[in-house]
Amino acid sequence: xxxxxxxxxxxxxxxxxxxxxxxxxxxxxxxxxxxxxxxxxxxxxxxxxxxxxxxxxxxxxxxxxxxxxxxxxxxxxxxxxxxxxxxxxxxxxxxxxxxxxxxxxxxxxxxxxxxx
Amino acid sequence: xxxxxxxxxxxxxxxxxxxxxxxxxxxxxxxxxxxxxxxxxxxxxxxxxxxxxxxxxxxxxxxxxxxxxxxxxxxxxxxxxxxxxxxxxxxxxxxxxxxxxxxxxxxxxxxxx
Numbered sequence: 521x522x523x524x525x526x527x528x529x530x531x532x533x534x535x536x537x538x539x540x541x542x543x544x545x546x547x548x549x550x551x552x553x554x555x556x557x558x559x560x561x562x563x564x565x566x567x568x569x570x571x572x573x574x575x576x577x578x579x580x581x582x583x584x585x586x587x588x589x590x591x592x593x594x595x596x597x598x599x600x601x602x603x604x605x606x607x608x609x610x611x612x613x614x615x616x617x618x619x620x621x622x623x624x625x626x627x628x629x630x631x632x633x634x635x636x
Numbered sequence: 637x638x639x640x641x642x643x644x645x646x647x648x649x650x651x652x653x654x655x656x657x658x659x660x661x662x663x664x665x666x667x668x669x670x671x672x673x674x675x676x677x678x679x680x681x682x683x684x685x686x687x688x689x690x691x692x693x694x695x696x697x698x699x700x701x702x703x704x705x706x707x708x709x710x711x712x713x714x715x716x717x718x719x720x721x722x723x724x725x726x727x728x729x730x731x732x733x734x735x736x737x738x739x740x741x742x743x744x745x746x747x748x749x
Contacts, residue, residue, distance in 0.1 A: 551734075555739075561741065562739030562742055565737065568734045575734055611679050611680070613679070623735060625737065627679030627680045628679050629678060
């Protein structure tokens with residue numbers, strides 16, 4: 521069955537470029553999360569959407585990071601003026617319910633961003 | 637959310653049970669214990685979760701101590717495909733947590749033939 525998909529799977533950017541990462545959650549899933557995973561570390565929370573509403577963006581590392589989910593389905597994570605420290609795997613996850621922790625999160629394969 | 641502590645690595649022989657410990661001594665009453673695993677180059681995968689009772693599903697069993705300060709994930713018959721990083725997470729639902737998961741470093745499990 522269709523799971524969470526992310527595109528592109530790999531992205532190489534020159535420092536200072538803007539990038540956009542796409543997440544297609546499982547159809548009908550209310551909640552959508554973005555996580556950042558640096559090499560050798562566990563994923564770290566970036567932001568959370570419940571339908572189209574961004575309810576938590578406390579994990580976004582700077583104002584260069586922006587996320588949206590305008591119609592409550594597909595989400596885009598945008599990073600402006602990329603820096604080398606932005607190099608990481610960006611993971612998207614969705615869950616059926618409205619943010620309750622007991623809802624299993626389904627993760628996509630991630631987008632590996634490398635900033636040169 | 638409560639912090640969890642796991643050993644950084646462990647080895648397991650194929651076909652044997654793998655017992656993965658986790659300490660969560662500051663866990664609060666409304667926090668669940670979750671286990672996820674991440675196979676190399678893939679996104680994390682949900683395994684199991686529990687509040688205070690022991691749980692079992694087709695993948696694993698979760699044993700939570702009576703005081704809820706620690707738990708053990710049991711993979712009953714480890715296979716080579718179980719080689720992965722296993723994350724133990726304590727997470728509850730509050731108006732400012734939204735069910736976000738706080739991953740630590742996890743335990744790298746290597747299953748050997």
